[in-house]
Amino acid sequence: MLSMRLRLSDLQDPKWRSQGGRWINGESWIEPANVSPLVMEVNDDQAPCVRVRVKEWKRDEADFIALAMEPEQACLTAGVFGTAPLYLVEKAGELYASWDLMALRSHLRVDRLVPRVVARTLTRQHRYTSETLFEGVYRLTERAAATFTCSGLSIHYPEPAEHVLEPRPLRPGVDPLAALDELLTDVVREISTATECVGVELSGGADSGNVALAVMAARFPEVYSFGLLVGGSTGRPQRERRRAFVEHCGFRDTATPAMQHAPFCPGGVRALHKPHDPAGAFYQEAFDVVREQAAARRCEVMFTGSGGDEINAYHSRTRAELPIPEPVPWLGARAARGLIEVNEHLAPIPVLPVPTLMAFGMHNPGFLRAGIWPVSPLAHPRIVRFMEQLPHEHKRGKALFRERIRRAGLPEWVAAPAEPENFLAVLEKGLRSYGLPVLDDMMKESVLVDLGYVDGKALAQARKEADAASVVPDLLCDVLALEVGLRSLI
Numbered sequence: 320m321l322s323m324r325l326r327l328s329d330l331q332d333p334k335w336r337s338q339g340g341r342w343i344n345g346e347s348w349i350e351p352a353n354v355s356p357l358v359m360e361v362n363d364d365q366a367p368c369v370r371v372r373v374k375e376w377k378r379d380e381a382d383f384i385a386l387a388m389e390p391e392q393a394c395l396t397a398g399v400f401g402t403a404p405l406y407l408v409e410k411a412g413e414l415y416a417s418w419d420l421m422a423l424r425s426h427l428r429v430d431r432l433v434p435r436v437v438a439r440t441l442t443r444q445h446r447y448t449s450e451t452l453f454e455g456v457y458r459l460t461e462r463a464a465a466t467f468t469c470s471g472l473s474i475h476y477p478e479p480a481e482h483v484l485e486p487r488p489l490r491p492g493v494d495p496l497a498a499l500d501e502l503l504t505d506v507v508r509e510i511s512t513a514t515e516c517v518g519v520e521l522s523g524g525a526d527s528g529n530v531a532l533a534v535m536a537a538r539f540p541e542v543y544s545f546g547l548l549v550g551g552s553t554g555r556p557q558r559e560r561r562r563a564f565v566e567h568c569g570f571r572d573t574a575t576p577a578m579q580h581a582p583f584c585p586g587g588v589r590a591l592h593k594p595h596d597p598a599g600a601f602y603q604e605a606f607d608v609v610r611e612q613a614a615a616r617r618c619e620v621m622f623t624g625s626g627g628d629e630i631n632a633y634h635s636r637t638r639a640e641l642p643i644p645e646p647v648p649w650l651g652a653r654a655a656r657g658l659i660e661v662n663e664h665l666a667p668i669p670v671l672p673v674p675t676l677m678a679f680g681m682h683n684p685g686f687l688r689a690g691i692w693p694v695s696p697l698a699h700p701r702i703v704r705f706m707e708q709l710p711h712e713h714k715r716g717k718a719l720f721r722e723r724i725r726r727a728g729l730p731e732w733v734a735a736p737a738e739p740e741n742f743l744a745v746l747e748k749g750l751r752s753y754g755l756p757v758l759d760d761m762m763k764e765s766v767l768v769d770l771g772y773v774d775g776k777a778l779a780q781a782r783k784e785a786d787a788a789s790v791v792p793d794l795l796c797d798v799l800a801l802e803v804g805l806r807s808l809i
Contacts, residue, residue: 320351320352320354320357320371320382320384320402320403320405320418320687321349321350321351321352321359321369321371321384321386321405321416321417321418322349322350322352322416322417322418322419322422323347323348323349323350323386323414323415323416323417324346324347324348324413324414324415325347325349325388325393325413325414325416325467326345326346326347326412326413327391327412327413327467327468327469328345328412329344329345329346329347330347330388330389330390330391330392330393331390331391332344332345333363333367333388335361335363335367337361340353342359342361342369349369349386351371352371352403352418352687353690354619354687354690354691354692355514355619355690355692356373356374356510356514356619356620356692357371357372357373357374357692358371358372358373358374359371360372367387367388367389368385368386368387368388369385369386369388370383370384370385370386371383371384371385372398373510373692374510382398382399382400382401382402382403383397383398384396384397384398384405384459385397391468391469392466392467392468393414393466393467394464394465394466394467395407395416395459395464395465395467396462396463396464396465397459397460397461397462397463397464398461398462399461399462399480399669399670399671399700400461400671400698400700401460401461401669401671401676401679401680402679402683402692402693402694402695403418403679403683403684403687404418404458404459404679404680404683404684405417405418405458405459406418406419406420406423406451406456406457406458406459407456407457407458407459407465407472408423408426408455408456408457408472409455409467409471409472410426410455412469414467414472418684418687419684419687419688420451420456420596420684421594421595421596423456424594424808426453426455426456427453427456427808428453428454428455429766429805429808429809430770431453431454431455432452432453432454432770432772433450433451433452433453433454433657434653434654434656434657434660434772435450435657435658435660435661435663435664436448436450436451436452436657437452437653437654437657437767437772437801438650438654438655438657438658438661438772439657439661440452440597440598440797440801441647441650441654441772441773441797441798441801442644442645442647442650442654442658442661442797443644443645443794443797444644444658444661445677446661446662446665447460447665447666447669447673447676447677448460448664448665448666449463449474449476449664449666450664451598452597452598457472457474458680459474460476460666460669460676461477461666461669461670461671461676462477462480462669462670463475463476463477463666464477476666476667477667478667479667479668480667480668480669480670482668482704482707483704483707483708486707486708486709486710486711487708487710488710489710495709495713495719496719496722496723496726498705499702499705499719499723500533500723502699502701502702502705503529503530503533503696503697503702504533504536504537506533506696506699506701506702507530507533507534507536507537507622507694507696508537510620510694514539514619514620515539515540515541515619516539516540516541516542516543516616516617516618516619517534517539517541517542517543517618517619517620517621517622518542518543518544518545518613518616518618518620518621518622518691519531519534519542519543519544519545519570519621519622520544520545520546520609520621520622520623520624521544521545521546521561521564521565521570521572522546522547522557522561522624522740523546523557523558523559523560523561523564523733523736523740524560524624524627524739524740525627525717525720525721525724525734526624526625526626526627526628526697526717526720527546527623527624527627528560528564528624528720528724528729528733529624529627529697529720529723529724530622530623530624530696530697531544531564531568531570531622532568532723532724532727533696534568534622535567535568535569535570541571542568542569542570542571543570543571543572543573543613543616543618544561544564544565544568544570544571544572544573545572545573545574545575545609545612545613545621546561546572546573546574546575546609547574547575547576547577547580547602547605547606547609547742547745548561548574548575548576548577548578549577549740549741549742549744549745550576550577550578550744550745550748551743551744551745552738552744553738553739553740553741553744554740554744556732556736556737556738556740557740558574559732560732560733560736561574563729563730563733564729564733567727567728567729571616573612573616575605575608575609575612577602577605577742577745578744578745578748580604580605580607580608581604581605581745581746581748581749581752581753582601582602582603582604582745582746582749582750582753582754582796582800583604583749583750583753583754583757583799583803584604584749584752584753585753587603587604587607588603588604588607589603589604589800589803589804589807590753592803592806592807593807594807594808595804595807596681596684596804597800597801597803597804597805597807597808598680598681598801598804599681599800599804600678600681600682601742601746601796601800602742602745602746603685605745606682606685607685610685610686610688610689610691611689613689613691614689614690614691618691619690619691619692620691620692620693620694621686621691621692621693621694622694622695622696623682623693623694623695624695624697625675625678625679625682625695625697625698626671626672626675626695626697626698626703627697627717627720628674629672629674629675629698630672630697630698630702630703630706630707630714631706631714631717631720632714633711633714633715645794647794647797648774648777648780648781649773649774649777649778649781649798650772650773650774650777651767651768651770651771651772651773651774652771652774653770653771653772654771654772654773657772670700670703671698671700671703672698672703675695675698679693679695716735721734721735722734743793746793746796747790747791749796750785750791750793750795750796750799751791754791754795754796754799755782755785755786755791757799757802757803758778758782758785758795758799759782761778761799761802762775762778762779762782765802766802766805766806766809767798767801767802767805773798773802778798781795
């Protein structure tokens with residue numbers, strides 16, 4: 320949530336001054352993201368220290384980045400939330416950092432990728448780590464510390480976070496629904512004194528629905544809801560569920576047909592070849608539209624339902640296993656070698672669920688670019704810990720979440736839909752209409768093929784088979800998104 324350029328030579332004579340929203344010393348500068356709920360605190364008495372955090376949040380739980388400086392050394396530390404990843408590059412006695420990977424574009428070498436990270440991306444074996452796709456570019460993971468000295472940049476991981484190993488039986492007389500309601504409402508209200516206008520991502524599902532109910536209870540002055548209509552067979556019931564939540568909560572709603580903004584669609588970031596993170600979200604085009612709509616309505620905060628799937632999953636720290644990945648027939652020799660190291664250099668167990676943190680890295684920089692701070696109440700540490708302890712019968716099928724919706728007075732078809740919404744029809748539209756022409760271009764010229772990460776002949780065979788297939792293999796989206804993203808940086 321901050322950007323900066325630090326020169327070691329400037330740290331010898333720390334004469335920092337405020338200028339135009341930045342803190343400047345010589346050729347060094349530090350700047351927070353231009354998002355109103357953030358505050359940058361500066362202590363320059365002896366050892367200069369900068370802390371960027373969210374206003375009004377309790378200090379022991381606040382999302383923050385802290386920078387401590389002294390002659391010949393600077394140290395960056397991160398909190399537990401990981402809302403906005405911080406990317407770091409060291410070069411010739413200077414440290415560059417930003418929450419926006421594109422701010423470091425001059426340091427992103429497409430011909431110097433990290434093979435195991437490319438392999439993870441192409442095979443959906445994503446891992447939470449300080450490594451990025453690019454050599455020499457690092458991510459500051461949750462609770463980690465980065466030290467910058469004349470010897471270069473070093474990343475120090477924290478100890479693994481402590482977690483509840485198994486769910487626990489409830490005490491007699493405890494109402495888990497009342498406990499969840501109180502926790503969720505408290506988490507949402509933490510930010511209520513710091514902002515006037517907020518948005519809610521509302522899909523019509525149980526996760527975003529529970530967040531919406533908590534936002535309604537917090538009584539913000541202005542609340543707007545935003546959502547993508549998925550279309551396909553699940554589209555009509557999703558639209559009706561959204562309408563039920565909107566009317567119940569009294570939100571001002573904007574719904575966007577996701578089919579009009581499918582992956583690789585004309586006018587989107589990929590089709591326009593705008594520089595972007597090659598590891599970005601599949602549905603970036605559609606969510607970009609939502610973020611633009613929220614910014615146009617001057618929303619300072621966007622509440623999301625991220626984390627709901629993870630905290631409701633069967634929980635066992637002692638018997639957890641990763642799913643077996645689907646084979647990728649067009650994987651090149653270089654990526655296949657990278658797969659051998661797929662589980663190397665990983666960050667330790669974090670406080671929040673790993674998939675949630677990785678989703679933050681894909682989605683949240685887009686909110687910051689729009690001047691909006693994203694908040695995911697279901698991924699708050701207190702709620703994560705509560706759900707870890709909860710007996711599984713209350714999490715199976717999101718039972719507790721659905722009961723909370725029922726008790727709010729919404730009908731059964733909203734609380735427990737027969738067929739939840741999904742983006743499969745949107746993905747098929749994007750791949751069939753716009754992705755396959757991109758694949759045709761890859762047959763002529765491809766970064767990934769040239770670098771040995773993709774087998775060109777196997778990919779050409781997949782292209783032939785896709786035409787005849789009733790559904791385009793969704794694994795093609797991974798290779799196409801990575802290819803287009805890398806091309807955007809050249």
